[in-house]
Amino acid sequence: xxxxxxxxxxxxxxxxxxxxxxxxxxxxxxxxxxxxxxxxxxxxxxxxxxxxxxxxxxxxxxxxxxxxxxxxxxxxxxxxxxxxxxxxxxxxxxxxxxxxxxxxxxxxxxxxxxxxxxxxxxxxxxxxxxxxxxxxxxxxxxxxxxxxxxxxxxxxxxxxxxxxxxxxxxxxxxxxxxxxxxxxxxxxxxxxxxxxxxxxxxxxxxxxxxxxxxxxxxxxxxxxxxxxxxxxxxxxxxxxxxxxxxxxxxxxxxxxxxxxxxxxxxxxxxxxxxxxxxxxxxxxxxxxxxxxxxxxxxxxxxxxxxxxxxxxxxxxxxxxxxxxxxxxxxxxxxxxxxxxxxxxxxxx
Numbered sequence: 001x002x003x004x005x006x007x008x009x010x011x012x013x014x015x016x017x018x019x020x021x022x023x024x025x026x027x028x029x030x031x032x033x034x035x036x037x038x039x040x041x042x043x044x045x046x047x048x049x050x051x052x053x054x055x056x057x058x059x060x061x062x063x064x065x066x067x068x069x070x071x072x073x074x075x076x077x078x079x080x081x082x083x084x085x086x087x088x089x090x091x092x093x094x095x096x097x098x099x100x101x102x103x104x105x106x107x108x109x110x111x112x113x114x115x116x117x118x119x120x121x122x123x124x125x126x127x128x129x130x131x132x133x134x135x136x137x138x139x140x141x142x143x144x145x146x147x148x149x150x151x152x153x154x155x156x157x158x159x160x161x162x163x164x165x166x167x168x169x170x171x172x173x174x175x176x177x178x179x180x181x182x183x184x185x186x187x188x189x190x191x192x193x194x195x196x197x198x199x200x201x202x203x204x205x206x207x208x209x210x211x212x213x214x215x216x217x218x219x220x221x222x223x224x225x226x227x228x229x230x231x232x233x234x235x236x237x238x239x240x241x242x243x244x245x246x247x248x249x250x251x252x253x254x255x256x257x258x259x260x261x262x263x264x265x266x267x268x269x270x271x272x273x274x275x276x277x278x279x280x281x282x283x284x285x286x287x288x289x290x291x292x293x294x295x296x297x298x299x300x301x302x303x304x305x306x307x308x309x310x311x312x313x314x315x316x317x318x319x320x321x322x323x324x325x326x327x328x329x330x331x332x333x334x335x336x337x338x339x340x341x342x343x344x345x346x347x348x
Contacts, residue, residue: 025341028297028309033347035303038096039069040296041089045102046077046208049238050267051288052101054331055124058292059098065339066296066346077208079106079177086110090117096299099123103178104136111136120302122295128180132308139302142291144315146264149284150184150235152317153263154191156282157231160259161197166230168197171221171258173234175207184235184263192233200225210238218246230257237262237270237283244279254279266318271330275323285318285332293342300346 042059044052056072063070073089075082082102089097090113097119104111104126114121115137123138134141154170161168170192174185189199201221205213221229234240240260247254259281262270266285273280291313298308316322316332 025336025338027294027311027313027338027341028345029341031297031301031309031345032304032306033345034066035095035300036067038300038303039071039092039094040096040098040299041092041094042070042072042098042100043075043082043085043089044072044100045075045082047072047074048077049101049207049236049265050269051125051236051265051286054265054267054288055100055292055295058289059100059295060292061289062293062296062342065343065348066300067348068296075102082107083110086114090114090119094119096120096122096303098295098299099126099138101125103127103180104134104138105179106177108136111138120299122298122302124291124295125180128183131312132310140298140308142294142298142313144264144286144313146180146184147187149286149315150187150263151191152284152315153233153261153282154188155195156261156317157233157259158192158195158197160281161230164230167228168192168195168230169200169225169228170197170231170233171201171203171225171229172199173203173205173232173239175235176204177206181207181235188233188235188263198228200229207236207238210242214239214242215246218243219250222246222250222252227257230259232258232260234260234262236264237267237280240273240280241269244273247279264315266316266332268330271318271323274318274320275330277320281320283318285316287313287316287332287334289331289333290336290338293338297342297345 042056047053060070073085075085121138123141125143126141130141130143132140172185172188175181192199254277261281262283266283270283
């Protein structure tokens, strides 16, 4: 494959850039003050996932500010592990539970137990319905607009191919364990094909098994499609944690195709790869730490019987050019005063 010049435009004006200027806080400014002495549990789908880890870190930071105890339970990437973690959260008699990074439908029976126990739940990426009154008894499902995230990632690939004067050939990676992953991958496919591009293959492989599957899959796809495979798009950065060695073994430099772009979530490892030209070109990142603070605020509202805030955060297209302006930071943490805003609401 030929050496290519990577282009990386900024986002449309409706979204944050990777390096946002200092802006006004666009989230809630009113709400209940902090409930005293609460103990909450984060049930993490898999802490090896950089998005889940980033949100968990934000929750812990916010919990310290609001004055709550927080316990983190790791579902370790398995359905059984997540079921067990929900049961343990109930046994701990938590005042509130945060479902972090797995589909509520998968755990319907276990979550019905939480609802029956009257324990408030909020979630991050628990399904395709975002915002207030999410399915499964969840008070609010915190997320960016996942369809917008997919569109931005697909449009980057389309624009990059046009700039190179090549026919785009895309392989899409998803995980049918999660409905939101299916929906994101479908939107990636629709966007590419609507622009006249070709989706070479739609690969359904468990995100929890990427460490063992992505190497052989990458080698197989290279053998099958060769230079017609110009771009790899995935519903999460984790897929690209394990693609690079196979590309290197095939003699492909990072600036040759297939170029990798992720429709979420903006993990630290992804930022490092993009910054160092390490077999990932872009990611569409969510403000993970901010979302952790939002989860604590929403849970405070739920515990006190208040309405959810209705706030939906904006994502950012993260490019090498943008990262060059961020210094050493490997996270999309928008330069808006969300910590101060939430602390004021909580009376802290």
